[in-house]
Amino acid sequence: MDERVHEHAEILVDWSARVESGDNVVLSIGPDAHELAVAVAEQLGERGANLLATYSSGEIQRAYLQAHDGDFETDPAHDLALAREADVFLSLGGGRNTSATADVPGKKRQAYRKARQEIRESRYDSRWVSTVHPTRSLAQQANMAYEEYQDFAYSAIIRDWEALADEMAQMKELLDEGSEVRLVSSETDLTMSIEGRTAVNSAASVAYDSHNLPSGEVFTAPADTEGTVHFDVPMTIQGERVQDVRLEFEAGEVVDYAAGQGEAVIEETLETDAGARRLGELGIGMNRGIDRYTDTILFDEKMGDTVHLALGRAYDACLPEGESGNESAVHVDMITDVSEDSRLEIDGRVVQRNGRFEWEDGFES
Amino acid sequence: MDERVHEHAEILVDWSARVESGDNVVLSIGPDAHELAVAVAEQLGERGANLLATYSSGEIQRAYLQAHDGDFETDPAHDLALAREADVFLSLGGGRNTSATADVPGKKRQAYRKARQEIRESRYDSRWVSTVHPTRSLAQQANMAYEEYQDFAYSAIIRDWEALADEMAQMKELLDEGSEVRLVSSETDLTMSIEGRTAVNSAASVAYDSHNLPSGEVFTAPADTEGTVHFDVPMTIQGERVQDVRLEFEAGEVVDYAAGQGEAVIEETLETDAGARRLGELGIGMNRGIDRYTDTILFDEKMGDTVHLALGRAYDACLPEGESGNESAVHVDMITDVSEDSRLEIDGRVVQRNGRFEWEDGFES
Structure with a gap:
């Protein structure tokens, strides 16, 4: 073996x-x-x-x-x-x-x-x-x-999970202290509230409230989403190819959607229940050991230089004790590439631009 | 498919x-x-x-x-x-x-x-x-x-299970009405009490208290076994080849044993617990659709012209309501060929000789 x-x-x-x-x-x-x-x-x-x-x-x-x-x-x-x-x-x-x-x-x-x-x-x-x-x-x-x-x-x-956990702790701190996240790239301009939410330093261990191996992302549970997002990373959802998904949010809910491919899967997802039309997760991929898309969400969403959002269920770990966040029978992740022409802002401060984080060499604020 | x-x-x-x-x-x-x-x-x-x-x-x-x-x-x-x-x-x-x-x-x-x-x-x-x-x-x-x-x-x-169930009902009736079974062949002379026990017409259905597919045997739970038995059908028990097992019973318990091959497996079985030294089952193979040994107990024990005995656990279905028979963590079946030089007696009456049952053509009493 x-x-x-x-x-x-x-x-x-x-x-x-x-x-x-x-x-x-x-x-x-x-x-x-x-x-x-x-x-x-x-x-x-x-x-x-x-x-x-x-x-x-x-x-x-x-x-x-x-x-x-x-x-x-x-x-x-x-x-x-x-x-x-x-x-x-x-x-x-x-x-x-x-x-x-x-x-x-x-x-x-x-x-x-x-x-x-x-x-x-x-x-x-x-x-x-x-x-x-x-x-x-x-x-x-x-x-x-x-x-x-x-x-x-x-x-x-197979990697040094403790070292990655230390790096990711910086992003968790930024999200925990922030109130509003804005994601901007060529066809995306989305604003979400993260007030009172706790980010998960997803270091591939239940000790970090992290349940995927590999992992390597920091995620939280957003609310009151407004604006437009374009997911340019192709993927397979429930066995079907999905590409170029566009969602438009008002007052936290999807009010319009389109997809270059697999629109029926998106429609089915949105129709599952009320929670399926709201976001359950905002995740920032930080595993640079993953260097290419492989059309498997477990790997793709952890890749460095990507941000993903999930329709549906929020994880309790992101919510104040006793409070339950968005509930749904589904949790469908979709990914957007942020390596170029993009910025991630927390309360107006740019924390990631063109894939570089503010603590990294080459970062331009 | x-x-x-x-x-x-x-x-x-x-x-x-x-x-x-x-x-x-x-x-x-x-x-x-x-x-x-x-x-x-x-x-x-x-x-x-x-x-x-x-x-x-x-x-x-x-x-x-x-x-x-x-x-x-x-x-x-x-x-x-x-x-x-x-x-x-x-x-x-x-x-x-x-x-x-x-x-x-x-x-x-x-x-x-x-x-x-x-x-x-x-x-x-x-x-x-x-x-x-x-x-x-x-x-x-x-x-x-x-x-x-x-x-x-x-x-x-894949066979007509209802027709086989009808034939096997005759053997069940003989065993239900009988008190003592004697099995005699060239190296076997074994006597068992079946007083008060109920035989199972094992027709491969839970409706017949039968739990194997294929099945095709009639079995009961014997007691007070006396005598010697030779199992001449080779088989694999817990992954090991076992052949020519000989057991000697006194007052229901194995008092001596030997095997041409795999004696250690027999020893381990007998040492599991007290019940492992007593018989839990006497079974008469009646599935003539099974026409050869294949070294898999599920098939071998159902083959026509064979009789098998199991060390260990008895099935509740053979016992009076509320009474539990021989208890053990094991149930290990062993088989003897009765196609030649053999007879099965119930209360002194020969019901099977050289493989032929008393209701079949060619039976000699």
């Missing part, structure tokens, strides 16, 4: 999920993530954690959803009981076809998601971490050779 | 597990049983059942057990909660290597099993059914070509 698979597993279990003896762990395994799952199981055994493995397959999901009449039971008791009793939830993505559920009607997918709100919330209450095993299917999605993709993925995943 | 995969899935869901709308189903999937799992998911969706997929991999199990110190937590809460809330438990076996856990010390395997008694009992309280997807690894185990093995497996699985 590639030594990097073991390193990946060790970072996931130790740095990311902080697994300890006696933890009840649910390990969700994609059909092609078997190898990583074996390495993770070894780590879990070493720590005396209790392992239950689930199987997450797009093909199985598709077969089930296509055959179902769409009237889904709310939070089935067995699924909910498992989610409630789990201390740790580790998701190892990796299938054989990233479009495995492409022909499932969006409405049915959304109905399934909506019927499982409590299961999802229970999972979010655990020490959950999502990662992917570099598969041939993800390499294809990224337009890369398999070994080339493995190198890419491991350079994003 | 091979049409037989769909037929297999339909028999499993309808005939075997009697799945209905709203059932909470746990679908346990082996690494190479993916295709069958897709077909089963479709059946479950059609019926409006609630699907949760788990992943059952020998390699993951091995990595976990090898790394663990062996002090396993008793019935981890997440695993137990899932087992308790499940109405139906479907196990789709099928890996890439039937010896995947071969180097895990037997003591550690047994310790793991013993720590999960309540989870197992909860599962037995559900409508559970075990089947296998014909894989290349099982073909290899059977010494057969892949397509040859597929033909073999589907001819055992």
Whole structure:
């Protein structure tokens, strides 16, 4: 086994999920993530954690959803009981076809998601971490050779997370102290309130309220969004190609939208529920180990010189104790490149211009 | 997809597990049983059942057990909660290597099993059914070509279960009315009490208290075993080859044992707990669709012209209401060929000789 698979597993279990003896762990395994799952199981055994493995397959999901009449039971008791009793939830993505559920009607997918709100919330209450095993299917999605993709993925995943956490702390401080963020680039001029919100220094560890491996972003939960944004980074949402999305906000809600490709997916997303028309996340990508788009949100949104926004659910970690932010059954991220002709302002002060942060060489205020 | 995969899935869901709308189903999937799992998911969706997929991999199990110190937590809460809330438990076996856990010390395997008694009992309280997807690894185990093995497996699985149930009802009646069974062949002379016990007409359906697909056996729970038995059918137990096992019983317990091969596995089994030294099952194979040994207990024990006995746990269905029979963390089946020089007597009456039952042509009493 590639030594990097073991390193990946060790970072996931130790740095990311902080697994300890006696933890009840649910390990969700994609059909092609078997190898990583074996390495993770070894780590879990070493720590005396209790392992239950689930199987997450797009093909199985598709077969089930296509055959179902769409009237889904709310939070089935067995699924909910498992989610409630789990201390740790580790998701190892990796299938054989990233479009495995492409022909499932969006409405049915959304109905399934909506019927499982409590299961999802229970999972979010655990020490959950999502990662992917570099598969041939993800390499294809990224337009890369398999070994080339493995190198890419491991350079994003296996890194000095403490050093990155220290750098990102500077951006967190700026956001925590600020009241209003303005993002300006050639086709974007968007203003959001971040008053009273707490930014997450997403350093790929539950100890930082960070639940992705790799991570490397600082994010918060914006409100009262006004203006226009253009997402120029192409991506795949629910198995469909989406490109050049434009959203217009008034009083915090999307009032108009368009997309060069995949407009139907955006429409479906916006129609899920009321919260799907508001932003749940503003994120600033700071992982310079990720040096190219690979059409996988887990990596793309962390890339340096990018900013992303998500329609839908906000993360509780960004909100004052006891307050719940934007609620929705969805959380759909979209990305804009800020490497050129752009600036990010906090209360009128430029903190990032053309991708450079104010603490970096070459920054022009 | 091979049409037989769909037929297999339909028999499993309808005939075997009697799945209905709203059932909470746990679908346990082996690494190479993916295709069958897709077909089963479709059946479950059609019926409006609630699907949760788990992943059952020998390699993951091995990595976990090898790394663990062996002090396993008793019935981890997440695993137990899932087992308790499940109405139906479907196990789709099928890996890439039937010896995947071969180097895990037997003591550690047994310790793991013993720590999960309540989870197992909860599962037995559900409508559970075990089947296998014909894989290349099982073909290899059977010494057969892949397509040859597929033909073999589907001819055992896809059949007229109601007609077989009718034939097996005759054997069930004989056992239900009998008090003592005697099995005699060249190196076997064994006497067991079946007084007050109820035989199961194992017709591959929970409606018949039958939990294997394929099935095709009639079994009961014997007691007070006396005598000697020779199991001449070779098999693999916990990943190890076992052949020519001889057991000697006194007052219901094994007092001596030997094996031509794999004696250590027999020793480990017998040492699990007190119940492991007693018989939990006497089974009479009646599925003539199974026409050869394939070194997989699911098929071998159902083969016509064989009788099998299991050390360990008895099935509640064979016992008077409220009474629990032999208890153990193990249930290890071993098989003896009765096609030649043999007879099965119930209260002194020969009901099977040289493989022929008393209602069949060619039977000599």
